[in-house]
Amino acid sequence: MIDFIDVAVGTGGGVACERCHGSAMPAEYMATSELLGLITRAVADSRTVPGPNLALTGPEPFGHPDLPSLVAAAVDAGVSRLRIDTDASALRSQDNAAGVLAAGVRHFRFSLLGGSAGLHDVLAGAPGALDATLTGLDVLRGEVRAQGVTSCLSALVPICRHNLHDLPAIAAVAVEAGANAVLLRVDDPGCDLAAAVPWMTAACDTGVVNGVWAEIEGVPFCLAPDHALHVSDVLRARSGAKAPACRDCRLDELCGGGPVDASGDLLAVLAPPARAGDLAGAVSRARGSVGHDA
Amino acid sequence: MPETPLRCAMLALNSVGYRSLALGYLRAYAESDRKLAGRVAFQTLDLEVGLDPWWVAWRVLGLEPDVLGISVTCWNARAVYDVCRLVGAVRPECAIVLGGPEVGPIAAEVLAGHPEVHAVVRGEGEVTFAELLRAICAGGKAWRVDGLCVRKGQEIVSTPDRGLIEDLDSIPSPHLAGLIEALDGGAYLETYRGCPHRCAYCFEGKGYGRIRSFSDARIAAEIDALAGAPHVGSFSFIDPVFNLTPERLRTLCGMLVPHAAAGLRLHTIEVDIERIDDESAGLLRDAGVASVETGPQTVGKAALETCHRPFHADRFARGVEALRGAGISCECDLIVGIPGDDAYDFLAGLRLCLSLDPGVVQSSTLHVLPGTELWERAAELGLEFDREPPHEVIATSGVTFRDLRRAEVLASAVQRAYRARL
Ligand code: SF4
Ligand code: SF4
Numbered sequence: 122m123i124d125f126i127d128v129a130v131g132t133g134g135g136v137a138c139e140r141c142h143g144s145a146m147p148a149e150y151m152a153t154s155e156l157l158g159l160i161t162r163a164v165a166d167s168r169t170v171p172g173p174n175l176a177l178t179g180p181e182p183f184g185h186p187d188l189p190s191l192v193a194a195a196v197d198a199g200v201s202r203l204r205i206d207t208d209a210s211a212l213r214s215q216d217n218a219a220g221v222l223a224a225g226v227r228h229f230r231f232s233l234l235g236g237s238a239g240l241h242d243v244l245a246g247a248p249g250a251l252d253a254t255l256t257g258l259d260v261l262r263g264e265v266r267a268q269g270v271t272s273c274l275s276a277l278v279p280i281c282r283h284n285l286h287d288l289p290a291i292a293a294v295a296v297e298a299g300a301n302a303v304l305l306r307v308d309d310p311g312c313d314l315a316a317a318v319p320w321m322t323a324a325c326d327t328g329v330v331n332g333v334w335a336e337i338e339g340v341p342f343c344l345a346p347d348h349a350l351h352v353s354d355v356l357r358a359r360s361g362a363k364a365p366a367c368r369d370c371r372l373d374e375l376c377g378g379g380p381v382d383a384s385g386d387l388l389a390v391l392a393p394p395a396r397a398g399d400l401a402g403a404v405s406r407a408r409g410s411v412g413h414d415a
Numbered sequence: 416m417p418e419t420p421l422r423c424a425m426l427a428l429n430s431v432g433y434r435s436l437a438l439g440y441l442r443a444y445a446e447s448d449r450k451l452a453g454r455v456a457f458q459t460l461d462l463e464v465g466l467d468p469w470w471v472a473w474r475v476l477g478l479e480p481d482v483l484g485i486s487v488t489c490w491n492a493r494a495v496y497d498v499c500r501l502v503g504a505v506r507p508e509c510a511i512v513l514g515g516p517e518v519g520p521i522a523a524e525v526l527a528g529h530p531e532v533h534a535v536v537r538g539e540g541e542v543t544f545a546e547l548l549r550a551i552c553a554g555g556k557a558w559r560v561d562g563l564c565v566r567k568g569q570e571i572v573s574t575p576d577r578g579l580i581e582d583l584d585s586i587p588s589p590h591l592a593g594l595i596e597a598l599d600g601g602a603y604l605e606t607y608r609g610c611p612h613r614c615a616y617c618f619e620g621k622g623y624g625r626i627r628s629f630s631d632a633r634i635a636a637e638i639d640a641l642a643g644a645p646h647v648g649s650f651s652f653i654d655p656v657f658n659l660t661p662e663r664l665r666t667l668c669g670m671l672v673p674h675a676a677a678g679l680r681l682h683t684i685e686v687d688i689e690r691i692d693d694e695s696a697g698l699l700r701d702a703g704v705a706s707v708e709t710g711p712q713t714v715g716k717a718a719l720e721t722c723h724r725p726f727h728a729d730r731f732a733r734g735v736e737a738l739r740g741a742g743i744s745c746e747c748d749l750i751v752g753i754p755g756d757d758a759y760d761f762l763a764g765l766r767l768c769l770s771l772d773p774g775v776v777q778s779s780t781l782h783v784l785p786g787t788e789l790w791e792r793a794a795e796l797g798l799e800f801d802r803e804p805p806h807e808v809i810a811t812s813g814v815t816f817r818d819l820r821r822a823e824v825l826a827s828a829v830q831r832a833y834r835a836r837l
Binding site: 170196227271273302347350351 | 828836
């Protein structure tokens with residue numbers, strides 16, 4: 122519900138399933154001068170309320186030689202919330218953790234591909250990766266306590282056919298790592314959503330019973346009627362006729378395609394849960410004609 | 416030979432960093448009662464709610480009380496009942512007397528469920544508690560004291576209701592009497608009792624009825640005393656609506672301005688935000704108000720109607736803007752689980768609050784409090800709640816048990832993400 126503007130610090134790198142995406146291209150970082158301009162303009166142009174909020178994404182931001190200047194530029198430009206998307210390995214250095222907090226970064230997002238080192242490291246193609254991430258987060262939490270600041274830690278879980286059965290375990294790892302929220306994002310066009318949804322909803326339940334929120338992105342709400350509150354398109358109430366996850370659906374006559382109307386108000390279609398239940402039935406009956414099942 | 420004074424221990428289990436104003440009033444009033452002078456020795460135990468009840472009982476029993484008076488709220492009631500059970504087992508001769516909004520409206524039920532409790536004060540407690548002490552000093556007959564629910568042999572007897580205290584100044588100020596430790600940030604003042612509103616989930620408006628104010632002179636004296644206390648740089652008011660009327664706001668702010676100029680800051684003052692304009696925001700700023708607390712609690716039409724709460728999004732937004740313009744942080748409160756709301760109404764409320772960037776967004780779960788309209792109409796409204804304190808809502812006709820829990824977890828994640836900023 123709090124939106125960030127993403128600024129990628131370069132191309133390549135990043136944590137993604139190697140089996141789906143192949144080995145990551147080597148990270149190439151953008152020139153500092155160019156990034157400083159991008160950051161300043163993004164903050165100045167932002168109309169987001171509450172905000173402006175900026176996320177440094179792309180290849181590992183801690184790998185950028187001028188990260189301190191980038192953070193300082195965002196702060197000077199008047200950013201309200203600043204996030205770094207990181208594998209957290211650089212945070213194993215207490216100096217890094219302390220420095221980045223002192224500079225004003227309050228939000229951190231880390232990626233989890235598996236709920237065990239075995240799966241995470243294999244999918245990431247990097248032995249020891251999960252351990253490095255968890256150790257880094259541990260150091261970060263200690264620094265957050267020491268500095269007495271409020272921070273927000275979230276886990277991004279790219280979902281693909283290789284990890285979907287592990288989603289509840291991944292959510293549990295995120296909880297243990299101190300995440301305040303988990304974003305489960307479908308990252309595999311070939312993933313059978315109907316088969317994946319029970320794993321996603323189990324991951325959501327794992328989060329909730331441990332007091333951690335989980336959100337599902339890339340799934341139409343009709344596929345998870347009992348977990349509709351967890352669905353991004355419901356939570357975020359993006360206006361527009363169809364939510365991205367519905368793009369190929371042919372059930373328009375039954376469903377407007379998203380839980381929002383043009384004014385952004387919730388929500389004539391979804392509000393009665395029974396209606397969402399009907400839709401789930403209709404979708405499963407019409408599976409052959411529902412594009413997202415492909 | 417002079418009689419041995421009755422030993423009266425008074426216990427409150429407070430939020431961390433706070434002291435009980437209720438105990439202060441009770442003790443100040445009883446100590447000013449000439450008929451009790453020299454006959455009762457008071458001892459206040461202002462403790463924290465998280466303490467192990469066994470250690471609280473240890474502290475209480477160390478005082479060897481003849482009477483134990485406890486102030487009970489929905490959030491400390493479970494711990495209080497544990498303490499009562501332990502004290503009752505070790506010292507059955509000690510008369511345990513409970514009071515406060517958690518127990519007053521269901522006094523007979525509390526006595527029936529807690530055999531170690533001797534009496535429950537219904538409604539405002541100052542006069543009733545003092546009269547009860549007189550009755551105990553005189554050898555018993557508590558059932559002759561109005562405003563009580565009390566045991567008479569095996570029976571539970573409700574004595575006639577007691578009227579509200581007409582002249583609040585007749586209660587000596589616990590602040591001026593030095594009966595409350597003035598803690599920086601943890602002290603608060605009350606300038607009036609009652610509330611102009613009748614929110615269905617709240618006891619304040621319904622239970623304490625019309626508005627009765629302390630005198631301006633008394634309020635000014637208390638402000639001066641607190642503001643002048645060593646190490647106190649901030650405190651708060653517990654008035655349900657600080658900007659009750661424009662005149663009153665001007666008067667109160669006028670009393671505070673000199674202290675604000677000397678650095679005093681006031682936190683989480685409750686305001687009716689729809690009546691805040693630039694002028695009143697300026698008054699608050701000059702009075703040292705750093706933060707205010709307000710609704711909307713819900714933005715759902717049906718829930719607002721059920722709760723008799725007015726809400727105009729445009730006026731609400733203007734109020735937040737005026738406060739922000741004056742540099743005052745605003746805490747917007749939402750309640751999860753009000754009957755009439757569905758989960759999406761709650762989301763809409765959350766979104767609305769965030770869109771105003773007020774400073775703090777805080778949500779809590781509905782507590783169906785004894786004596787409130789929701790307590791009485793729960794069945795009719797399809798409201799399932801826990802009869803045990805703190806009486807949280809379990810499910811409503813519009814939101815399932817699981818969606819309520821989801822909304823709670825979602826709200827706390829969003830609140831944290833909102834708070835984590837530069
Ligand atoms: S029925 Fe189709 S349009 Fe409606 S939510 Fe589901 S996928 Fe989207
Ligand atoms: S919730 Fe506040 S405004 Fe409403 S009756 Fe209670 S004290 Fe008054």
